[in-house]
Amino acid sequence: MLARIYRPAKTAMQSGKAKTKDWRLEFEPASARTQDPLTGWTSSTDMNGQVRLNFETKEEAIEYAERHGIAFRLHEPQEAPIILKAYADNFATNRKQSWTH
Known part of the structure; x- marks a missing residue:
């Protein structure tokens, strides 16, 4: 009985980072289906x-698995860089590309 502990990625229907x-x-x-x-x-x-089972922290999930004797594999999340953009950047004078429309 092997378990995996991970942080779920956002679904395709999400734009935010909820859940x-x-x-x-x-x-x-x-066993196979x-x-x-x-x-x-x-x-x-x-x-x-x-x-x-959902836990607030990674440590809580690990502690639960160890307390109940559950073998587990930990999957660390890969964080994507956050690129902040503003609508005003479309009209900036120092753009690297020309604005086409």
């Missing part, structure tokens, strides 16, 4: 695949 500050503990799948031949639905006998 990306917390850390999440999820269990890796223990099977497909029902009649309906085509997928199923699994692994109930830990449905468990998602």
Whole structure:
């Protein structure tokens, strides 16, 4: 029963950074999913695949896993650089490219 601890990335429908500050503990799948031949639905006998635990800090998630004897793998997030831009930069006189319209 291996778990992974990570910070979820923002979804494609988000423009802000809401719900990306917390850390999440999820269990890796223990068995492969099977497909029902009649309906085509997928199923699994692994109930830990449905468990998602959220924590405010990485240390809380690690402490929880160690306290309950859960083996885990920690995934550190890769931070993207934040480029601040203003609308007024489109009309600046020291632009590197000419403004086309």
